[in-house]
Amino acid sequence: MTAELLVNVTPSETRVAFIDGGILQEIHIDRESKRGIVGNIYKGRVSRVLPGMQAAFIDIGLDKAAFLHASDIMPHTECIADNEQKQFHVRDITELVRQGQDLVVQVVKDPLGTKGARLTTDITLPSRYLVFMPGAAHVGVSQRIDSEEERERLKQIVAEYCDEMGGFIIRTAAEGVGDEELAQDAAFLKRLWSKVIERKSRGGTKNMLYGELALTQRVLRDFVGESLDRIRVDSRLTYDSLVEFTAEFMPQMTSKLERYTGKQPIFDLYDVENEIQRALDRKVELKSGGYLIIDQTEAMTTIDINTGAFVGHRNLDETIFNTNIEATQAIARQLRLRNLGGIIIIDFIDMTSEDHRRRVLNSLEQALSKDRVKTSVNEFSALGLVEMTRKRTRESLEHVLCGECPSCRGRGRVKTVETVCYEILREIVRVHHAYDADRFLVYASPAVGDALKSEESYSLAEVELFVGKQVKIQIEPLYNREQFDVVMM
Structure with a gap:
């Protein structure tokens, strides 16, 4: 393929x-x-320190102040063993920064929705095979390089390029790469960092010192x-x-x-083009006849699996198991395609067999192994849900291509015609009590206007009798379902 x-x-x-x-x-x-700003390096200024949140807001010249948490003011710990990482303790934010202080920071998350960019002081510069860590003194190796012999070979080569400027992380792509290519990468990254230092020394704040590639x-x-x-x-x-x-x-x-x-x-x-359109739909059809329902919210993304038209060939347990297995492949693809990140809750169809649950989890992890973005999958919860996370750095496809619906204002639902009709009838009574009017004119959408003239005409007649005034309905083709105006005549 x-x-x-x-x-x-x-x-x-x-x-x-x-x-x-x-x-x-x-x-x-x-x-x-x-344009996204993840990876950009700025010289910013601390505008506010928030001890209660253990964070600070940094002005880097954007519309919204960027966010720096105390845990992101840490030394390079990406490649240090877990037992060694325990010695690093997050200090109080008031001990780390002060208002008005200048800081060199890097964007790790684009501004998402109402939130400003997320920052770190743990600067890294990536290239083909290496990631440069200014100020670090160690060499780390990607966990995806399995061969211990290859890991040691790469470590020995790259260790020679470490000096007082910093250390390196060896990327997965470096597997099998020779000395010359690694030396070129290391030299390039050091030149790049020297330019960043030079720009920083020129003075001024809220300056971009380094911009990520196109x-x-x-x-x-x-x-x-x-x-x-x-x-x-x-x-x-x-x-x-x-x-x-x-x-x-x-x-x-x-x-x-x-x-x-x-x-x-x-x-x-x-x-x-059609695949992109389908990636914006809530419903994802599976080849067997089953389907996924994907809902993206501010806090998390939920994925529900259903058998749909798939009835299976043997028994119910096998049908459910086969649908769930097929869903794992579709889920892994949809996460990459839609660029979904953060907390993801997957509601697989309930399985009674522990072996089936284990095999479904293994299938999901295997499907996610092709994802270049870091993912973490937990076991089935007591409620039969699988909780997982996927690193989020940029906006999802939906957030890039779509905006808030003007009709439902982001609720994802609109009021029924019946509900709007009753709101209009209540509004007529309210206006009647508050003001003196000879008659009323109601502007409404075609669907609501037609309902008031037909199935809700009896209710409208009762309101007319109650207020003792005539009510005329005027259809406005450009009104959405929930939009209406009650005008006194």
Whole structure:
């Protein structure tokens, strides 16, 4: 099965689709008006210290002050053994920062919804094979490199590049890479950090000291360890810049770049546009006839599995088990495709067999192992739910492409026609008691107006009798269901 990246570029938006086996697995979208800032390094100023929250607000020049928690003012502990990490204690925020203080910080989470960006003082700079940690003195190795021999080899090579400037984390993509490539990466990262230090020394605050790469370059950097067959780009300018970028930083990728010149839009090749639309639906159909219901809220995402039209072939237990197994693959894909993060609660169909539950959990973990974003899965809870987390750094696909519904204002539901009719009738009585009017004119949506003239006409007649005034209904085609006006005449 082939794996490729499709890059679609317009003046206002860049989109990158990851296709594996002819199926869309990930979609990355970057809009010029709303470019993500994760990875950017700023020189900011502490605007407020909040001891009760053990946090501080940092002004880095954005519309909203960014958030820095005391736990994010820590030394590099990513690669230190668990027993050693226990010696690091989170100190009181008032001992760590003070109002008016200048700090060099890095964005770890984009502003999401009403929340400002999340920051850390634990600066890291990534490249193809390494992550540079300024001020650190150790070398860490990605947990995904299984071979102890390879881990030790890489550690010995990279340890030579550590000095007073900092240490390194060895990324998964470095597996099997030679000395020369690692040396180039280390030298590049040190040059980059020197430029950051130089910009910092120029003075001033609320300055960006380092900006993360553009979306196309960032995706190529992150996919360097993947077995990509080709990268197709539909923009000449972007293609040329990627050829230049890969030639300097990842020459093994240059030969995979192709300039797409077909008449058909590039995203039509694998039905990407329709897949994106389907990724915005609550309901996800499974091949067996079962389905998932995915609901994204501020606090968490919930996923419910149902057998639907799938009736199975043997017995109920086997039907439920097979549906749940199939759902694990669909869930793993939807999490990547929709870029869902934070707390995720999965409500599998209840299984009585402990063996079935264990196999479903194993299937989920195996499906999630292909995800480049860090995930953590817990056992089945007492209520039969699986709780998991997926690292969230950027907005989900829904938040990027969608906004609040003007009709329901984000509730996800609208009032029934009957409910709105009764609200109108109560409003007529309220206005009658408060003001002196000869008659009333009601402006309402087509559905509500028609209901007041037909099935609710008896109720309307009773209200007219009660207030002793005529009530006329005027249909407004542009009104939504819940919108109405009661006007005195």
